[in-house]
Amino acid sequence: NRAADALDASALMVEEVLAEAGIERAAVICAGIGIPGPVNRARGTVGSATILPGWVGLRIAFEMEGRLGLRVEIENDANCGALAEMTWGAGRECSNFAYIKAATGIGAGLVTDGRLLRGASGTAGEIGHTTLDEAGALCYCGNRGCLETVASGPAILQLVGQGRSEALTLPRVIELAAAGDIRCRRAISDAGREIGVAVAGLCNLINPERVIIGGAMSRAGDLLLGPIRESIRRHTVLAAADRVDVVPAVFVERAELLGSLALALTSSTEARSAPV
Numbered sequence: 001n002r003a004a005d006a007l008d009a010s011a012l013m014v015e016e017v018l019a020e021a022g023i024e025r026a027a028v029i030c031a032g033i034g035i036p037g038p039v040n041r042a043r044g045t046v047g048s049a050t051i052l053p054g055w056v057g058l059r060i061a062f063e064m065e066g067r068l069g070l071r072v073e074i075e076n077d078a079n080c081g082a083l084a085e086m087t088w089g090a091g092r093e094c095s096n097f098a099y100i101k102a103a104t105g106i107g108a109g110l111v112t113d114g115r116l117l118r119g120a121s122g123t124a125g126e127i128g129h130t131t132l133d134e135a136g137a138l139c140y141c142g143n144r145g146c147l148e149t150v151a152s153g154p155a156i157l158q159l160v161g162q163g164r165s166e167a168l169t170l171p172r173v174i175e176l177a178a179a180g181d182i183r184c185r186r187a188i189s190d191a192g193r194e195i196g197v198a199v200a201g202l203c204n205l206i207n208p209e210r211v212i213i214g215g216a217m218s219r220a221g222d223l224l225l226g227p228i229r230e231s232i233r234r235h236t237v238l239a240a241a242d243r244v245d246v247v248p249a250v251f252v253e254r255a256e257l258l259g260s261l262a263l264a265l266t267s268s269t270e271a272r273s274a275p276v
């Protein structure tokens with residue numbers, strides 16, 4: 001059972017960190033967990049059967065509370081990124097923004113009027129499963145032609161990996177692109193263009209003042225952000241396009257960690273809804 005093993009391993013890591021830092025358990029107010037999929041916070045479970053199938057029905061917060069003896073809050077990883085940027089990063093003093101996590105998957109954390117938009121079952125912001133091509137490749141979510149089938153880290157690796165002796169990783173592709181590799185540059189800029197089409201739809205719907213691009217792909221800088229800006233300009237109503245700035249995230253590797261911290265800090269002051 002990989003989900004239970006992952007929770008066991010995480011619980012061990014928490015013990016190690018507490019011991020290393022010399023912190024008493026009683027001094028810990030809450031633990032926060034970032035999950036790479038939709039999260040139903042009221043139930044403390046994963047909110048989609050197809051995106052994280054091994055985790056369905058598992059009450060993650062409850063299970064971890066049992067292992068840790070601490071209060072635990074869970075949140076979607078892109079939402080964690082948005083919380084980190086809202087609290088300490090590029091979303092400070094900004095009450096309407098979209099944080100896009102572009103990495104192995106592509107997700108969005110949406111902040112409207114200063115609050116995270118979670119939706120009815122926690123799937124708000126699943127921008128990676130926006131249909132770009134109804135006849136496109138089958139996605140793991142069960143639909144066809146989703147943004148993730150053409151613009152995610154694995155999609156880029158598949159495109160540029162063919163015919164190379166070196167086994168590529170996303171950071172290596174970004175490095176090669178920066179050094180002038182034409183195929184890597186094209187794959188990243190095409191991914192940016194596709195992400196921009198989906199983000200343009202988002203801009204039309206929620207009219208953000210800022211779009212913050214995070215996740216491992218954001219390390220490509222303007223090679224990714226330039227085409228995103230161009231697609232937004234082409235596909236968003238003018239008033240929304242004029243208003244929006246596309247900026248890189250302040251936090252990349254530590255986004256989920258800091259977001260979980262922000263989650264734990266804010267939720268410790270809020271009443272928690274009981275698991276159903």
Ligand SMILES: [Zn+2]
Pocket residue numbers: 128129139140141142143146148
């Ligand atoms: Zn999909």
